[in-house]
Amino acid sequence: AGTSKLDQVLARGKLIVGTGSTNAPWHFKSADNKLQGFDIDIAKIISKALFDNPDKIEFVNQSSDARIPNITTDKVDITCQFLTVTGGRAQQVAFTIPYFREGVGLMTKTGSKRGDYAALKAAGASVNVAVLQNVYAESMVHAALPMAKVAQYDSPDLMYQALNSGRADAAATDQSSISWFIKQNPGKYKDAGYGWNPQTYACAVKRGDQDWLNFVNTALHEAMTGVEFDAYAASYKTWFGVDLAPPKIGFPVEYK
Amino acid sequence: MDFTLGQFLHELWIARAPIVQGLGVTIVAAALAIVTGSILGVGVGLALTYGAKPLRWMTRAYTDFIRGTPVLVLVLASYYILGAAGVQLSPFQAGVLALAVFCSSHVGEIVRGALQAIPVGQIEAAKAIGLTFSQTFLYILLPQAIRQVLPTWVNTAAEMVKASTLLSIIGVGDLLLASQEVISRTFMSLPFYFFAGFLYFTANFAIEHFGRYVERKTKIPS
Amino acid sequence: MDYVLNFSVVWRSFDHLLGGLGLSLLLALGSILIGMAIGLVVSFALISPVAIARNLAGAYVTVTRNTPLLVLVLFTYFALPDLGVRLGDIESFVATLAIYSGGYLAEVFRAGMLSVPKGLSEAGQAIGLTRMQIRFSIIMPIMFRNVLPALGSTVISLFKDTSLAAAIAVPELTYQARKINVESFRVVETWIIASLLYVCTCAVLAMLFRRVERHLAIPR
Amino acid sequence: MDSNILEIRNLHKRFGAVEVLKGIDCSMKQGDVVCVIGSSGSGKTTMLRCINMLEDFDDGSIRIDNQDIGYETRDGVRRRKNEKEIAKQRALTGMAFQQFNLFPHMTATENIMLGLVKVKNMRRDEAHSIAEKWLDRVGLLERRDYYPGQLSGGQQQRVAIARAIAMSPKLMLFDEVTSALDPELVNEVLLVIKDLAREGMTMLLVTHEMRFAFEVSTRVIFMNQGRIGEEGDPREMFLKPKTERLAEFLKSSTFN
Amino acid sequence: MDSNILEIRNLHKRFGAVEVLKGIDCSMKQGDVVCVIGSSGSGKTTMLRCINMLEDFDDGSIRIDNQDIGYETRDGVRRRKNEKEIAKQRALTGMAFQQFNLFPHMTATENIMLGLVKVKNMRRDEAHSIAEKWLDRVGLLERRDYYPGQLSGGQQQRVAIARAIAMSPKLMLFDEVTSALDPELVNEVLLVIKDLAREGMTMLLVTHEMRFAFEVSTRVIFMNQGRIGEEGDPREMFLKPKTERLAEFLKSSTFN
Numbered sequence A: 001a002g003t004s005k006l007d008q009v010l011a012r013g014k015l016i017v018g019t020g021s022t023n024a025p026w027h028f029k030s031a032d033n034k035l036q037g038f039d040i041d042i043a044k045i046i047s048k049a050l051f052d053n054p055d056k057i058e059f060v061n062q063s064s065d066a067r068i069p070n071i072t073t074d075k076v077d078i079t080c081q082f083l084t085v086t087g088g089r090a091q092q093v094a095f096t097i098p099y100f101r102e103g104v105g106l107m108t109k110t111g112s113k114r115g116d117y118a119a120l121k122a123a124g125a126s127v128n129v130a131v132l133q134n135v136y137a138e139s140m141v142h143a144a145l146p147m148a149k150v151a152q153y154d155s156p157d158l159m160y161q162a163l164n165s166g167r168a169d170a171a172a173t174d175q176s177s178i179s180w181f182i183k184q185n186p187g188k189y190k191d192a193g194y195g196w197n198p199q200t201y202a203c204a205v206k207r208g209d210q211d212w213l214n215f216v217n218t219a220l221h222e223a224m225t226g227v228e229f230d231a232y233a234a235s236y237k238t239w240f241g242v243d244l245a246p247p248k249i250g251f252p253v254e255y256k
Numbered sequence B: 001m002d003f004t005l006g007q008f009l010h011e012l013w014i015a016r017a018p019i020v021q022g023l024g025v026t027i028v029a030a031a032l033a034i035v036t037g038s039i040l041g042v043g044v045g046l047a048l049t050y051g052a053k054p055l056r057w058m059t060r061a062y063t064d065f066i067r068g069t070p071v072l073v074l075v076l077a078s079y080y081i082l083g084a085a086g087v088q089l090s091p092f093q094a095g096v097l098a099l100a101v102f103c104s105s106h107v108g109e110i111v112r113g114a115l116q117a118i119p120v121g122q123i124e125a126a127k128a129i130g131l132t133f134s135q136t137f138l139y140i141l142l143p144q145a146i147r148q149v150l151p152t153w154v155n156t157a158a159e160m161v162k163a164s165t166l167l168s169i170i171g172v173g174d175l176l177l178a179s180q181e182v183i184s185r186t187f188m189s190l191p192f193y194f195f196a197g198f199l200y201f202t203a204n205f206a207i208e209h210f211g212r213y214v215e216r217k218t219k220i221p222s
Numbered sequence C: 001m002d003y004v005l006n007f008s009v010v011w012r013s014f015d016h017l018l019g020g021l022g023l024s025l026l027l028a029l030g031s032i033l034i035g036m037a038i039g040l041v042v043s044f045a046l047i048s049p050v051a052i053a054r055n056l057a058g059a060y061v062t063v064t065r066n067t068p069l070l071v072l073v074l075f076t077y078f079a080l081p082d083l084g085v086r087l088g089d090i091e092s093f094v095a096t097l098a099i100y101s102g103g104y105l106a107e108v109f110r111a112g113m114l115s116v117p118k119g120l121s122e123a124g125q126a127i128g129l130t131r132m133q134i135r136f137s138i139i140m141p142i143m144f145r146n147v148l149p150a151l152g153s154t155v156i157s158l159f160k161d162t163s164l165a166a167a168i169a170v171p172e173l174t175y176q177a178r179k180i181n182v183e184s185f186r187v188v189e190t191w192i193i194a195s196l197l198y199v200c201t202c203a204v205l206a207m208l209f210r211r212v213e214r215h216l217a218i219p220r
Numbered sequence D, E: 001m002d003s004n005i006l007e008i009r010n011l012h013k014r015f016g017a018v019e020v021l022k023g024i025d026c027s028m029k030q031g032d033v034v035c036v037i038g039s040s041g042s043g044k045t046t047m048l049r050c051i052n053m054l055e056d057f058d059d060g061s062i063r064i065d066n067q068d069i070g071y072e073t074r075d076g077v078r079r080r081k082n083e084k085e086i087a088k089q090r091a092l093t094g095m096a097f098q099q100f101n102l103f104p105h106m107t108a109t110e111n112i113m114l115g116l117v118k119v120k121n122m123r124r125d126e127a128h129s130i131a132e133k134w135l136d137r138v139g140l141l142e143r144r145d146y147y148p149g150q151l152s153g154g155q156q157q158r159v160a161i162a163r164a165i166a167m168s169p170k171l172m173l174f175d176e177v178t179s180a181l182d183p184e185l186v187n188e189v190l191l192v193i194k195d196l197a198r199e200g201m202t203m204l205l206v207t208h209e210m211r212f213a214f215e216v217s218t219r220v221i222f223m224n225q226g227r228i229g230e231e232g233d234p235r236e237m238f239l240k241p242k243t244e245r246l247a248e249f250l251k252s253s254t255f256n
């Protein structure tokens, strides 16, 4: 038997994936208490590649500050949990190829006086912005609204709650989350119409296991460009409401 | 958000299974922690009261360290630091271990107080009829200490139920995490937090009354 | 396991942790002072001959002691604005912890009050002191000395409870530690350092209390 | 004008259903030293406690120095006075207890000063010199800075008496002030009381020390089941008891 | 064979730097009733406590029924026996304490049964009937199911004596068993002890009740400053003390 995680996972017969359960549309529970979301579907694509069965997965529920420690202490084989790729993190874990890219947007309540980006910016220092806790949260907000006061929250529902109770005029968070939230609460919220701060999401595995990393990369790559594209595209449509155009046939786009 | 009571009840009904399951996890985790923590704690209390000096110092350091650390930190340490040391525990096991350790330091102190409150004459009388120390402990000290410990111990049990909320942070699907999962789908945070709070309150209230009941039952007539 | 400890990220942000600890202490100090005032009043109500006062105080103590602090924190912060009471994040946490600690401290004070022999207040009455004078000159000074050990441990556990302020984005010690984790994911190292900070602070608090206890001990 | 210092009329006191004082009438003039004797439970302590309103009473009146204690009758309705007034009236009497009841957190001097400063509103230096005067009188000037825990029982009781007397009460009440003391300490306390008697202090004492009662009192009251059983000159009462009850009681008490 | 039940040789006991027992020699035969008298602090209690190893002692030997108590000397080295053995030896003597020390959470019967069942390994029903026998002997059969808190001091002491005697010790030790009792309760306890004396129980009693010592004992030991000051027939010692110390001690004790 090989020493790679790949062999271990195959021998075990199931994949152990670290992810969360409280962030729609990435990873959250359905009404019948099943884990679902875009991260979950990515994990299923990897399982399919391993076992030709998308459901041979054991999910380990983890909070967002547990994402990297659970890899480094071998609690999980892989983490798929809207993990933003950064240089610092890449020194601790090995990132797979990315499976999504997005930016930050601003969400406001419908009917609010400071309903759009221009109004928010004009209001200057009297604007309160709620954001998810992060080291660069403050500078991120200030990149768009230089004067705004920033309040950082532990979980998205607290952030939305702050917006709802009027503690914050706007919530700055991932565009994906904003679109999901607006869709779930029709008519109550709106996108302030400004996006910035691009970031890339990738899965992460333990460093120093090239076989395993190659395998996952291959699986993800073929989901976005090859045989599993339909599964990827279907998931994308479900969670982001967008139909993807199929990849161009012919010369592989990678070598252009 | 704006919603009616009816909407909340509807969502609550949909989410009944995970919430009941979360409540179950909370109760089992707290119960396991209380039981193992209390057994450990009796040992700690004994060592603190009757242990040889080095043992007494070690247990003193143990209790002081544990009691000085927020439970949240104990939970994380038990999960990650033990993991780093090669002991792989599931989140549930690690969480219960942390709570039990926390509980043991508190019970240890309580037991020490109770043991020290028993008049020395009791030990001497037991010695005088020829009982060994372990017999003395089992038949004379423990039964008296338990009665004295009961009210404080009940408080500790309630504390454990509250502290079990912190297990959600390492991914144990307790009542709080179950509620948060529902909230992340429905965005009804206040009602579900309060519903969870109400359940916690009810659980603790029941514990409190059970404690009073046992206290009445075990009261020594005089 | 081959996890290698690396404290450098933590040292880089150590002043953030210390600043967080300072804020934790301030939060604890503010809320416990208010909590002590609440606890004192409630404890007098708990032993009052007036049944309504006793029952109200009893209900207050039951609710605060049996509800997780986190729920109370979220209530003050998110629900009270709907009812027209809007406090800043620090104020709202201090208010919550004060109310929460009031329940615990009331019980501590009540026990202390019952430990003051009844004869002493009668002696006070006999020389013509009013009820208030007896409370302030006789009962409270003695009660305060009696409860110091219990008060010490309550204060220490309330200090640790300030870690929940992180949930509403008050940048105290736990919040700072989690912030470092989000950045570096050096969770083990960060929590080791943070917990040492907590333990040391608690030890210092305990020492202070023992010193006060010794200082105030009545010579005999 | 009524020259009586104490005037009790038809005093009744119930604890729940049990009537403990069943109509006491009694008066004392300036300089009287009255000893109350009687078997346990006959109501001696209760009578003393009513006199300075440590217990409310149900019927009858107590007048000290021509003031109605505790209650006033207006338009035929009996009303308890308010707490402030009652507190002031309590300072008309001084009381020494069986258990001393010194304030453990105050030195001997501070114990005595408290009432002077808080009730009589004296300046501290004035109160201080009065406290020292009385400590000297009870032979404890050297111990002025000792805490009660550092004094013997006899010394504590002497401080307690000094604390009561320093308030210059019209009437001193003593409730078995020696019965919690070791035999060898009894005398030092009795000597202090004798001394006060000699100086004309008006005193009402409950005591079990028959010889002392015999020596010090101008009058003796024998309480029996909540009533005054017999009352009169100590010599006559002790040597020629009129009632059988008293004769019996005297026989059972040691006369040493 | 040595027919002495108790044989103390050169017993020394120190508390820190203070030598409390300075060489006690004493022996008792079957049926002896020895009273130990002496002023406070002379070491009476300490001697009793050494005899059943509630205190370790520093030098000398105590033999009960030809067994060395607490220590053994092998190859010239004095060694404390192990706890198990000492526990067993403690059952050779019975002890009654000043403070009774009944187990508050057990009824009278259970108090007596505990040692029988746990130390003597008796069956419960056998232990039960022995307990009842002894409760009957001390006149408390009706109270067998009462808890100590429901009994008067005198009754508690009688149960405590029954508890000790029920273990059929070779020697009974009594340490001032009546001095925590109200005067009217003393007699009931003394009667029980007299009764045991009459039946030939070997007993060593520390007591302050001189008349009782006079009446009940076959021999009296007068302890003085950690030594045996005088020893002999009660009649001779009480009426014609040989040493000045004893004469003085007897004068200061009331003989009632």
Ligand SMILES: Nc1ncnc2c1ncn2[C@@H]1O[C@H](COP(=O)(O)OP(=O)(O)OP(=O)(O)O)[C@@H](O)[C@H]1O
Pocket (backbone or CB within 6 Å): D015, D020, D038, D039, D040, D041, D042, D043, D044, D045, D046, D047
């Ligand atoms: N607070 C109380 N509640 C109910 N009954 C009481 C209370 N205080 C006293 N009594 C009862 O009132 C009666 C008289 O008590 P009191 O203390 O006046 O007697 P006493 O003559 O001082 O006796 P002693 O010589 O024992 O001190 C007793 O039967 C006592 O039990």
Ligand SMILES: Nc1ncnc2c1ncn2[C@@H]1O[C@H](COP(=O)(O)OP(=O)(O)OP(=O)(O)O)[C@@H](O)[C@H]1O
Pocket (backbone or CB within 6 Å): E015, E020, E038, E039, E040, E041, E042, E043, E044, E045, E046, E047
């Ligand atoms: N545990 C102890 N530590 C230190 N000194 C002790 C201890 N127990 C007793 N002593 C001292 O040993 C001496 C003898 O005490 P012991 O109790 O044997 O006297 P006693 O003759 O029984 O007196 P009493 O009549 O007051 O009971 C006393 O001076 C006492 O203070």
Ligand SMILES: [Mg+2]
Pocket (backbone or CB within 6 Å): D044, D045, D046, D175, D176
């Ligand atoms: Mg009385």
Ligand SMILES: [Mg+2]
Pocket (backbone or CB within 6 Å): E044, E045, E046, E176
């Ligand atoms: Mg003694």
